[in-house]
Amino acid sequence: xxxxxxxxxxxxxxxxxxxxxxxxxxxxxxxxxxxxxxxxxxxxxxxxxxxxxxxxxxxxxxxxxxxxxxxxxxxxxxxxxxxxxxxxxxxxxxxxxxxxxxxxxxxxxxxxxxxxxxxxxxxxxxxxxxxxxxxxxxxxxxxxxxxxxxxxxxxxxxxxxxxxxxxxxxxxxxxxxxxxxxxxxxxxxxxxxxxxxxxxxxxxxxxxxxxxxxxxxxxxxxxxxxxxxxxxxxxxxxxxxxxxxxxxxxxxxxxxxxxxxxxxxxxxxxxxxxxxxxxxxxxxxxxxxxxxxxxxxxxxxxxxxxxxxxxxxxxxxxxxxxxxxxxxxxxxxxxxxxxxxxxxxxxxxxxxxxxxxxxxxxxxxxxxxxxxxxxxxxxxxxxxxxxxxxxxxxxxxxxxxxxxxxxxxxxxxxxxxxxxxxxxxxxxxxxxxxxxxxxxxxxxxxxxxxxxxxxxxxxxxxxxxxxxxxxxxxxxxxxxxxxxxxxxxxxxxxxxxxxxxxxxxxxxxxxxxxxxxxxxxxxxxx
Numbered sequence: 001x002x003x004x005x006x007x008x009x010x011x012x013x014x015x016x017x018x019x020x021x022x023x024x025x026x027x028x029x030x031x032x033x034x035x036x037x038x039x040x041x042x043x044x045x046x047x048x049x050x051x052x053x054x055x056x057x058x059x060x061x062x063x064x065x066x067x068x069x070x071x072x073x074x075x076x077x078x079x080x081x082x083x084x085x086x087x088x089x090x091x092x093x094x095x096x097x098x099x100x101x102x103x104x105x106x107x108x109x110x111x112x113x114x115x116x117x118x119x120x121x122x123x124x125x126x127x128x129x130x131x132x133x134x135x136x137x138x139x140x141x142x143x144x145x146x147x148x149x150x151x152x153x154x155x156x157x158x159x160x161x162x163x164x165x166x167x168x169x170x171x172x173x174x175x176x177x178x179x180x181x182x183x184x185x186x187x188x189x190x191x192x193x194x195x196x197x198x199x200x201x202x203x204x205x206x207x208x209x210x211x212x213x214x215x216x217x218x219x220x221x222x223x224x225x226x227x228x229x230x231x232x233x234x235x236x237x238x239x240x241x242x243x244x245x246x247x248x249x250x251x252x253x254x255x256x257x258x259x260x261x262x263x264x265x266x267x268x269x270x271x272x273x274x275x276x277x278x279x280x281x282x283x284x285x286x287x288x289x290x291x292x293x294x295x296x297x298x299x300x301x302x303x304x305x306x307x308x309x310x311x312x313x314x315x316x317x318x319x320x321x322x323x324x325x326x327x328x329x330x331x332x333x334x335x336x337x338x339x340x341x342x343x344x345x346x347x348x349x350x351x352x353x354x355x356x357x358x359x360x361x362x363x364x365x366x367x368x369x370x371x372x373x374x375x376x377x378x379x380x381x382x383x384x385x386x387x388x389x390x391x392x393x394x395x396x397x398x399x400x401x402x403x404x405x406x407x408x409x410x411x412x413x414x415x416x417x418x419x420x421x422x423x424x425x426x427x428x429x430x431x432x433x434x435x436x437x438x439x440x441x442x443x444x445x446x447x448x449x450x451x452x453x454x455x456x457x458x459x460x461x462x463x464x465x466x467x468x469x470x471x472x473x474x475x476x477x478x479x480x481x482x483x484x485x486x487x488x489x490x491x492x493x494x495x496x497x498x499x500x501x502x503x504x505x506x507x508x509x510x511x512x513x514x515x516x517x518x519x520x521x522x523x524x525x526x
Contacts, residue, residue: 170343183250
């Protein structure tokens with residue numbers, strides 16, 4: 001589907017004096033977020049994003065201070081690039097408390113299946129609060145597994161990016177324009193922006209109705225000024241934009257009609273409300289990282305503490321009024337809630353209160369059509385707060401890793417001990433991985449499988465022999481792993497040993513790590 005270009009041509013300035021669009025120089029809150037040049041704009045918005053994510057990190061760690069969240073300056077980046085290494089840090093994961101993600105959705109109406117269409121899936125590294133980083137290995141198209149951003153690169157480059165809030169930029173849009181997805185701040189490390197030829201932004205618009213003509217463009221904050229720039233293409237899930245420079249950019253649409261969005265319903269439970277009563281907040285939002293981040297920050301700002309209930313969140317949301325029903329009947333306020341695309345600092349929500357234990361079934365009804373657009377059943381296990389348990393495990397892990405005596409004793413431990421979670425060393429002698437298990441790992445490896453082979457002490461000639469003997473790429477990966485296993489002694493080719501051999505490989509997919517840890521957990525359970 002080819003995008004309809006903005007009628008403003010290559011780019012249109014939102015000039016001073018336009019009553020619909022206040023200029024950035026006249027907006028105090030925006031001046032704080034943006035500097036006097038595009039470079040300053042990038043730096044300051046990164047800082048604002050970090051401030052927004054600070055509470056998120058504190059909530060996840062329940063008060064544990066982290067010292068690795070400070071913003072790296074460009075001198076450190078120069079040193080990093082000279083060594084051809086990426087910044088160390090934990091891989092970003094989609095979990096409770098991590099709101100940078102958009103949710104995978106499949107809209108039957110417009111066939112907006114959000115998946116990699118021939119793109120190489122890359123997992124970003126969290127380098128500070130709210131900031132992510134990926135290293136693109138060369139020319140190609142890469143999709144961030146966490147945010148859905150798609151980068152088209154002409155050469156090897158390190159890309160840093162963060163999700164921003166539309167509450168800082170929404171006032172710059174004329175009345176006929178509306179945000180259509182998250183706004184990001186993107187930067188490259190020590191390379192010109194031109195090495196990224198295009199960026200595809202995930203959008204939340206449902207394109208099922210062909211009669212609703214919409215113009216996709218992007219809002220680009222450039223040299224401290226807002227511009228509307230055209231896109232070159234769009235699909236059911238993404239908007240493609242040719243990079244002109246790098247600074248805050250987000251997809252927008254021009255329409256005077258109501259717009260149907262791919263939406264999400266987020267449910268939070270109040271912690272400590274008592275054993276005999278249950279209190280929930282239910283939020284409606286577009287399936288946009290910016291919206292999801294704003295809600296997460298709002299919830300963390302409340303006096304009471306809330307945990308998010310993990311339920312399938314995706315649905316379709318028209319701009320309009322909705323009603324929340326419950327079975328059994330609970331006390332729900334307000335009775336009706338209007339879903340709007342107006343950019344507001346505080347998001348409205350339903351509050352649902354029950355004086356009996358779960359299960360509770362919640363259903364969201366669109367008032368005009370009386371259609372149920374979302375429903376979920378909350379069970380007793382969903383309401384358990386595991387934060388304190390996770391905190392204890394994490395605290396013990398931090399104490400272990402920082403203890404010199406533990407480090408000195410580490411080399412004296414039996415080789416079968418696993419202290420990866422920092423809690424109790426688990427005995428993992430046992431069974432070597434079967435070929436079936438190795439196949440599971442092989443299927444989860446991507447283009448980085450040759451790097452895996454190097455870390456497993458196979459050389460280039462051996463890799464060439466494997467590729468010459470077998471055309472199927474998955475079987476090539478399997479044979480590589482089988483060769484590794486054949487070189488190990490009995491009991492030395494377990495999932496623990498494989499993960500240990502690859503723990504320093506930054507590009508190892510998170511799926512592979514989780515698969516190996518799952519095998520280790522299953523073995524320990526037996």
